[in-house]
Amino acid sequence: MKHKFIDFHCHASLKPYSRSYNKKSTVGQNSTSTNLQRSIWYKEKVSLVKKIINSLTSITKFTQADFSSAYTGGAQVLMLSIDPMERELILSKKGKAQKKDGKLLKNLMIGIGQPRIDHLFQLKNYFEDLEQTRDFLLSISGQKVNVGGKQVTYKVVDSASAIDFDADDTVYIVVTMEGAHVFRSLLATTDKATIEQQVLANVKKVKDPAWGIKPFFVAPVHHFDYGYCGRAASLTSGSAGKMAYDQKLDAKQKIQPLGLQLIDALLDHTNGRRILIDIKHMNVRSRRHFYQLHAAKYAAQDVPIVASHGAMTFTNYPNTDTDEINLYTEEVLKIAESRGIFGVQLDARRLKKGRYGSVKRGVKNGEDKRFLKRSFYVWRQVEASALAVYDKKAKHRDGTLVDPWSFQVLGTDFDGIVDPLDGFWTHAEMPFLRGFLVKQAEFFLTMPRAKALRDYAALDAETIIEKFMFLNGKRFLEDNL
Numbered sequence: 001m002k003h004k005f006i007d008f009h010c011h012a013s014l015k016p017y018s019r020s021y022n023k024k025s026t027v028g029q030n031s032t033s034t035n036l037q038r039s040i041w042y043k044e045k046v047s048l049v050k051k052i053i054n055s056l057t058s059i060t061k062f063t064q065a066d067f068s069s070a071y072t073g074g075a076q077v078l079m080l081s082i083d084p085m086e087r088e089l090i091l092s093k094k095g096k097a098q099k100k101d102g103k104l105l106k107n108l109m110i111g112i113g114q115p116r117i118d119h120l121f122q123l124k125n126y127f128e129d130l131e132q133t134r135d136f137l138l139s140i141s142g143q144k145v146n147v148g149g150k151q152v153t154y155k156v157v158d159s160a161s162a163i164d165f166d167a168d169d170t171v172y173i174v175v176t177m178e179g180a181h182v183f184r185s186l187l188a189t190t191d192k193a194t195i196e197q198q199v200l201a202n203v204k205k206v207k208d209p210a211w212g213i214k215p216f217f218v219a220p221v222h223h224f225d226y227g228y229c230g231r232a233a234s235l236t237s238g239s240a241g242k243m244a245y246d247q248k249l250d251a252k253q254k255i256q257p258l259g260l261q262l263i264d265a266l267l268d269h270t271n272g273r274r275i276l277i278d279i280k281h282m283n284v285r286s287r288r289h290f291y292q293l294h295a296a297k298y299a300a301q302d303v304p305i306v307a308s309h310g311a312m313t314f315t316n317y318p319n320t321d322t323d324e325i326n327l328y329t330e331e332v333l334k335i336a337e338s339r340g341i342f343g344v345q346l347d348a349r350r351l352k353k354g355r356y357g358s359v360k361r362g363v364k365n366g367e368d369k370r371f372l373k374r375s376f377y378v379w380r381q382v383e384a385s386a387l388a389v390y391d392k393k394a395k396h397r398d399g400t401l402v403d404p405w406s407f408q409v410l411g412t413d414f415d416g417i418v419d420p421l422d423g424f425w426t427h428a429e430m431p432f433l434r435g436f437l438v439k440q441a442e443f444f445l446t447m448p449r450a451k452a453l454r455d456y457a458a459l460d461a462e463t464i465i466e467k468f469m470f471l472n473g474k475r476f477l478e479d480n481l
Helices: 013-024 046-057 067-073 098-111 114-122 126-138 192-207 239-244 257-267 284-301 329-337 368-391 427-444 448-455 461-479
Strands: 005-011 077-083 145-147 151-159 170-178 217-219 308-312 341-344 409-410
Touching: 005 308, 005 409, 005 427, 013 114, 013 126, 013 145, 067 077, 067 145, 067 170, 067 427, 077 461, 126 170, 126 192, 126 217, 192 257, 217 308, 257 284, 284 329, 308 329, 329 341, 329 368, 341 461, 368 409, 368 427, 368 448, 409 461, 427 461
Parallel strands: 005 077, 077 170, 151 170, 170 217, 308 341, 341 409
Antiparallel strands: 145 151
8 A cells, every 4th residue: 555645845846946047948947857957847866975965964955845756755735835935045144146155055055056046136026936936836737747657747726625635646736835025026115005015915816716826825934034023043053054144033023013914814714715824934922922813813713723844842932032943832732722733844953953752762673773763853743742732631612622643744844945854855755754653653652651642542553643644634634725
């Protein structure tokens, strides 16, 4: 049996769309040829040299979420973020165009190609670039491609009814956006009234059926400040990130007036399905502000809280404001109680933060200790979130107990600026990861701590991991898309 998975966050179109700029004649053109770098099906070989570079520098110089890898690994649905890269990622710390050595550093880190970087230097309209990325993705949706001797395809959809969860020749794509900078046009303007008008008008366009495809959820903020809310520290890990970027964070910043208008506009369902809010990249004060807003205005409407990709701190809220990007225990409880989802990000920099359990747990002589230890960093996110829900006897709004294993999903962030766990490099390795996660769950179920959880039905290792990698995501899509 081929096990399937659902990924709630990846950037599969980022590299191929960017590389379409390598020739003026191919800008924005996708391809069904798996041999062309501008094809979303193009898979770069994960060579030994690239693995060593990643291990030493945390820089990932190969594709992770290309559709060939995704299909090979059993992807059924991918939540694909189509947002344009923020210009600040390729500008100097002073906000100016980079000199040659600075450009090389950014290209090394991001891997999008110099022509695309040069284009971003001159970019004046994010929304226009967003629409071009949308068109790139839609242009070959439904067209057949040969992968491993089989004719397969991808289909971009915006409703669960359009997804055949049993199909074995189709990868379904659900569009999302990471950062509401995407709604900014005429970037040169600083007039607040004009910016507000632009943003709300572009949100309205995206929600109109004529736009072509409605996103499932949007994160109001990404790495840099566009006037919506406070941002968490996302680019400070690793020496390359410290050299290249200055995020100018303010831990005390909460959701701003424009951010409140944005959230209301996205969640409005007067004329069709809501666009959900992804809390990823908000700082702690903004996240807490959102939970208050949710409780006051949206919980009664059964709006779920989305954390598309992230990890836990394994601690409770601190007494002071912080720019911590990982989630505190109280936040995981709020997500679970809202029937939301907590996407576990396959980024070693996030997964290895905090203390929880031992990587040597359950490791026996003769087994592959390396992969068991690395997979534990993923498993402990599932385990710790489940135990937090169980210990607090968390309840949904209707008074029913939350199933501790019902809300964790994969949110890999592949082809974003991530440092994958060695061995679990790409979507193609998801079956490999799944096998080790089952071993982790099996050992957990032998521990005294697991005995208290026996009152939940079908509590076996295979079911827990199947929920995490597929069934929880399927349920969330059927309920909300």
